[in-house]
Amino acid sequence: MSPEPNSGHFLILTIIFLTIINPSYSLTNTREILNKFKTNLANSNTQVFTTWNANNPICNFTGIVCNEESFVKEIALSEQKLEGTLDFESICDIESLEKISLGANSLHGTISSHLSKCSNLTHLDLGMNLFEGEFVEISSLRKLEFLNLNMSGFSGRFPWKSLEKLTNLTYLSLGDNLFEKTSFPLEILNLYKLEILYLTNSSIEGTIPNEIKNLVSLQRLELSDNFLMGEIPDGITKLASLQILELYDNRISGVFPLGFGQLVMLKYLDVSNNSLEGDVHELRTLTNLESLQLFENKFSGDIPVEFGEFKFLKEFSIYKNKFTGELPAKIGSWADFEFIDVSENMLTGLIPPDMCKNGKFLTFLMLQNNFTGGLPQTYANCSSLKRLRISKNSLSGRVPDGIWSLPDLEMIDLAMNQFEGQVGHNIGEAKFLAQLFISNNRFSGELPEEISKVSSLVEIELMYNQFSGEIPVKIGDLKKLTSFHIEGNFFSSNIPESIGSCVSLSDINLAGNMFTGNIPASFGSLRVLNSLNMSNNKLSGVIPDSLSSLKLSLIDLSNNMLIGRVPESLLAEADDGSFSGNPGLCADGSRGTRRCSPVSRGSGSGLGVAKYCFIAGALVLVLSVSCFFLIRMRYKDRENLINRNFSWHMKQFHIITFSEGEIVQALKQENLIGKGGSGNVYKVELGCGKKLAVKHMLKPTIDSASDQKSYPSSATILPKRKSRCPEYDAEVATLSSIRHVNVVKLYCSITSEDSNLLVYEYMPNGSLWDRLHTYQKIEMDWNVRYEIAVGAAKGLEYLHHGCERPVIHRDVKSSNILLDEEMKPKIADFGLAKIVQTNKVMDSTHLIAGTYGYIAPEYGYTQKVTEKSDIYSFGVVLMELVTGKKPVQPEFGENKDIVSWVHDEMKSKGTVIGLVDSYISDESKEDAAKVLTIAIRCTMRFPAQRPSMRMVVHLLEQVEPHSPFDIVIDNDIQIVKD
Numbered sequence: 013m014s015p016e017p018n019s020g021h022f023l024i025l026t027i028i029f030l031t032i033i034n035p036s037y038s039l040t041n042t043r044e045i046l047n048k049f050k051t052n053l054a055n056s057n058t059q060v061f062t063t064w065n066a067n068n069p070i071c072n073f074t075g076i077v078c079n080e081e082s083f084v085k086e087i088a089l090s091e092q093k094l095e096g097t098l099d100f101e102s103i104c105d106i107e108s109l110e111k112i113s114l115g116a117n118s119l120h121g122t123i124s125s126h127l128s129k130c131s132n133l134t135h136l137d138l139g140m141n142l143f144e145g146e147f148v149e150i151s152s153l154r155k156l157e158f159l160n161l162n163m164s165g166f167s168g169r170f171p172w173k174s175l176e177k178l179t180n181l182t183y184l185s186l187g188d189n190l191f192e193k194t195s196f197p198l199e200i201l202n203l204y205k206l207e208i209l210y211l212t213n214s215s216i217e218g219t220i221p222n223e224i225k226n227l228v229s230l231q232r233l234e235l236s237d238n239f240l241m242g243e244i245p246d247g248i249t250k251l252a253s254l255q256i257l258e259l260y261d262n263r264i265s266g267v268f269p270l271g272f273g274q275l276v277m278l279k280y281l282d283v284s285n286n287s288l289e290g291d292v293h294e295l296r297t298l299t300n301l302e303s304l305q306l307f308e309n310k311f312s313g314d315i316p317v318e319f320g321e322f323k324f325l326k327e328f329s330i331y332k333n334k335f336t337g338e339l340p341a342k343i344g345s346w347a348d349f350e351f352i353d354v355s356e357n358m359l360t361g362l363i364p365p366d367m368c369k370n371g372k373f374l375t376f377l378m379l380q381n382n383f384t385g386g387l388p389q390t391y392a393n394c395s396s397l398k399r400l401r402i403s404k405n406s407l408s409g410r411v412p413d414g415i416w417s418l419p420d421l422e423m424i425d426l427a428m429n430q431f432e433g434q435v436g437h438n439i440g441e442a443k444f445l446a447q448l449f450i451s452n453n454r455f456s457g458e459l460p461e462e463i464s465k466v467s468s469l470v471e472i473e474l475m476y477n478q479f480s481g482e483i484p485v486k487i488g489d490l491k492k493l494t495s496f497h498i499e500g501n502f503f504s505s506n507i508p509e510s511i512g513s514c515v516s517l518s519d520i521n522l523a524g525n526m527f528t529g530n531i532p533a534s535f536g537s538l539r540v541l542n543s544l545n546m547s548n549n550k551l552s553g554v555i556p557d558s559l560s561s562l563k564l565s566l567i568d569l570s571n572n573m574l575i576g577r578v579p580e581s582l583l584a585e586a587d588d589g590s591f592s593g594n595p596g597l598c599a600d601g602s603r604g605t606r607r608c609s610p611v612s613r614g615s616g617s618g619l620g621v622a623k624y625c626f627i628a629g630a631l632v633l634v635l636s637v638s639c640f641f642l643i644r645m646r647y648k649d650r651e652n653l654i655n656r657n658f659s660w661h662m663k664q665f666h667i668i669t670f671s672e673g674e675i676v677q678a679l680k681q682e683n684l685i686g687k688g689g690s691g692n693v694y695k696v697e698l699g700c701g702k703k704l705a706v707k708h709m710l711k712p713t714i715d716s717a718s719d720q721k722s723y724p725s726s727a728t729i730l731p732k733r734k735s736r737c738p739e740y741d742a743e744v745a746t747l748s749s750i751r752h753v754n755v756v757k758l759y760c761s762i763t764s765e766d767s768n769l770l771v772y773e774y775m776p777n778g779s780l781w782d783r784l785h786t787y788q789k790i791e792m793d794w795n796v797r798y799e800i801a802v803g804a805a806k807g808l809e810y811l812h813h814g815c816e817r818p819v820i821h822r823d824v825k826s827s828n829i830l831l832d833e834e835m836k837p838k839i840a841d842f843g844l845a846k847i848v849q850t851n852k853v854m855d856s857t858h859l860i861a862g863t864y865g866y867i868a869p870e871y872g873y874t875q876k877v878t879e880k881s882d883i884y885s886f887g888v889v890l891m892e893l894v895t896g897k898k899p900v901q902p903e904f905g906e907n908k909d910i911v912s913w914v915h916d917e918m919k920s921k922g923t924v925i926g927l928v929d930s931y932i933s934d935e936s937k938e939d940a941a942k943v944l945t946i947a948i949r950c951t952m953r954f955p956a957q958r959p960s961m962r963m964v965v966h967l968l969e970q971v972e973p974h975s976p977f978d979i980v981i982d983n984d985i986q987i988v989k990d
């Protein structure tokens with residue numbers, strides 16, 4: 013699409029030179045200069061400038077350091093939430109200025125060439141910002157010792173030439189920018205004082221020059237994530253002070269050069285993801301190594317036994333190579349060993365026993381090798397362990413009992429071995445366990461009831477073992493469970509109705525067991541269920557009508573003893589095998605079953621079917637109908653109770669034209685549109701035709717600890733004792749005062765003794781999640797998705813910046829972004845929101861909250877949430893919008909979610925266009941990919957690296973999709989195309 017003068021396109025090139033040359037323009041007064049500096053940053057959400065006032069001497073300003081003569085020597089404002097632009101024109105008039113530290117802020121705009129006037133600078137840190145355009149010529153900054161532009165947003169050509177004379181540089185970091193490709197910049201080979209050279213992700217191609225050996229002071233050399241090829245040069249072996257060498261994610265080939273073993277100061281060596289080959293015996297002498305990363309190469313041969321003597325080793329990762337032989341038995345038995353990943357090699361022998369000897373061991377990955385023997389007993393006490401993955405080996409014997417209850421363990425993966433024995437009853441103590449993968453072994457016995465105490469469980473895979481007995485009834489307590497696979501075992505008896513309480517379930521596979529009885533009607537309330545396989549059991553009775561409300565992409569009920577009519581809406585989701593092998597089933601569209609007799613057509617009621625189906629089925633049917641009746645009865649009870657209670661109290665937040673009576677009357681079963689963790693949602697249509705959504709939240713009793721969704725046995729459904737309902741309080745506190753087109757409107761709250769009603773505007777197009785992850789996605793081309801992205805971003809921007817006190821939502825996700833009749837997005841569900849208290853200095857909150865797949869990584873180490881955590885979650889939503897994928901999907905690979913998948917793809921391919929949803933039309937793919945790069949910024953690992961919500965809106969608006977007829981405005985150059 014690039015316009016060429018002769019191609020028939022019109023090309024109008026307008027270059028506007030803004031040359032304001034005013035020689036007398038010089039702010040001699042340092043206070044004035046600093047005030048101007050502050051004005052450019054006026055929108056920053058920071059308190060540093062409170063000291064920058066007329067009463068204070070400038071040397072007392074926060075972030076200003078003066079020298080003995082009280083001249084400004086240093087501007088030290090890193091990590092201060094600064095937003096805005098920098099004007100070096102005046103700053104560099106402060107002649108005494110030696111250091112500028114403005115890293116880890118959200119500064120944007122271009123850098124003016126006036127920077128070159130700052131000739132007394134020794135230290136310049138602009139890293140981790142959002143600048144635009146090219147970096148400027150700085151060859152006059154001869155005194156410079158420290159230059160950090162890492163991850164600062166600069167693009168285009170970097171002025172490498174200007175570094176040539178900066179021979180006092182000891183620290184040079186230019187990584188993670190968007191520079192044009194270049195061969196290795198030979199200019200920096202003069203900088204013999206360099207101790208730290210960081211050029212990761214700097215678009216460098218070609219080979220590493222042998223003259224790298226000139227940089228004799230180097231302690232740290234990072235050239236990762238470039239396009240380097242050829243061999244590791246011999247010259248590198250001369251860098252005797254080197255402690256850190258990072259060359260990962262390149263295309264380097266060949267072997268470790270002879271003499272590499274002389275680099276005995278090395279502590280960190282990472283050459284992963286290259287094409288290196290040969291054995292690694294040259295590394296035998298590197299006894300100071302703390303971290304050795306060789307993964308994803310073509311290394312072969314055995315692991316030198318000397319590695320077992322490396323006393324400082326913490327991390328050892330060699331996965332995806334061709335190593336053979338046994339692991340040194342003593343590996344990891346020293347000091348602080350934390351991490352091993354030797355997966356996907358051809359290693360044999362026993363698992364080394366002592367990797368947890370010092371109690372620091374976190375990650376144990378030995379997948380897909382040929383290890384034999386058992387899992388050593390020594391790991392049964394390894395309470396530090398978070399991940400244990402030894403699947404796809406030839407391991408056998410019983411699993412040491414203590415393994416099941418390790419207190420920090422998040423994942424147990426023993427699949428595809430020959431382990432035997434039972435899952436321990438102590439598993440209830442594994443309070444962080446999210447994934448239990450033990451399929452394809454010889455485990456037997458019952459699934460212990462205590463598994464229902466592991467409330468963190470997200471995935472259970474027990475398939476193809478010899479488990480027997482019943483599924484524990486309490487399984488319904490697992491509210492986070494998304495995937496439950498137990499196919500190919502000997503489970504029997506009824507499938508517990510309580511599975512319907514596992515509200516997050518999206519994938520159920522119970523196939524190939526010996527289940528009897530009915531399909532639980534409660535499955536119909538699993539709102540996010542996507543795949544349901546109960547084939548090859550002995551299930552009987554009719555298919556419950558409640559299943560009609562499911563939106564499934566896979567249903568398989570084949571080879572059971574089901575009877576009656578297949579509900580019509582299920583047929584739409586089925587394929588030919590879905591219902592086959594059930595002689596008593598009939599369906600209107602056939603689908604592998606008999607055609608139903610015409611008499612029953614249209615009746616839809618189970619009773620009508622029963623007359624024409626097997627007599628044997630009739631009994632079951634009566635049972636199931638009465639069961640259905642009971643459920644209806646209980647709903648009726650609920651309704652009655654609501655109606656009986658006359659002491660409703662309404663608080664209104666917008667002008668309304670309805671009464672509480674109208675709302676309360678309408679809370680009937682037929683108006684129920686959703687059930688969520690916090691309550692039921694009803695659609696209410698008023699006399700005037702106006703539609704509302706009403707959330708009914710029950711106040712929890714003090715004595716009922718769990719929020720059991722199964723229907724209580726007594727008629728008292730609403731708890732009697734009064735208590736607080738924090739989600740309700742949060743929702744009212746935040747939403748009642750917010751007015752923004754992209755935030756859902758809360759009209760009023762209505763409370764009574766024991767329940768709370770929240771009345772919202774009705775959003776007819778459901779949630780973004782439903783739109784993206786169901787068949788409805790067909791209607792979601794890029795322009796629709798883009799408008800949703802911008803609208804939702806503006807809603808969040810308002811929460812963070814537009815309110816009197818910032819609001820942190822804490823549960824930003826696509827299912828909390830609702831769509832009105834015009835598909836305009838509105839942020840909803842403020843049940844976890846926090847208003848930042850201005851009387852506290854820290855704008856953070858310490859409660860864990862959020863949804864798996866959307867939670868920012870800092871939760872893991874600080875449990876402290878700021879606005880930046882919302883921004884991470886919003887980045888995940890952007891990724892969903894562009895890729896059409898869910899935040900967590902098995903296809904992303906080991907321990908990966910959508911964020912790591914997108915980031916890795918960006919790193920390895922340098923582009924993300926291949927990840928754009930295939931439902932997005934080809935001509936929009938490029939526009940969509942641009943939004944993905946914004947999503948990458950939003951999901952940076954460190955909160956400070958993420959842009960503010962205000963900046964996100966700004967960035968999104970810059971990538972507005974345009975039709976070919978649009979005028980493209982690129983800075984000062986206008987190109988008009990026909």
Ligand SMILES: *[C@@H]1O[C@H](CO)[C@@H](O)[C@H](O)[C@H]1NC(C)=O
Nearest residue numbers: 063067068069070071072073
């Ligand atoms: C400025 O700071 C110095 C040293 O901390 C202090 O002694 C002085 O009182 C401060 N001056 C003002 C006006 O705050």
Ligand SMILES: *[C@@H]1O[C@H](CO)[C@@H](O)[C@H](O)[C@H]1NC(C)=O
Nearest residue numbers: 083106107108109130131132
């Ligand atoms: C550098 O700093 C010194 C001392 O503060 C000053 O005398 C000199 O003029 C400065 N040089 C420049 C070019 O600003």
Ligand SMILES: *[C@@H]1O[C@H](CO)[C@@H](O)[C@H](O)[C@H]1NC(C)=O
Nearest residue numbers: 153154155156157179180181
């Ligand atoms: C470089 O550093 C040395 C030693 O600190 C110093 O003497 C010299 O003046 C510096 N060079 C420049 C151009 O500032």
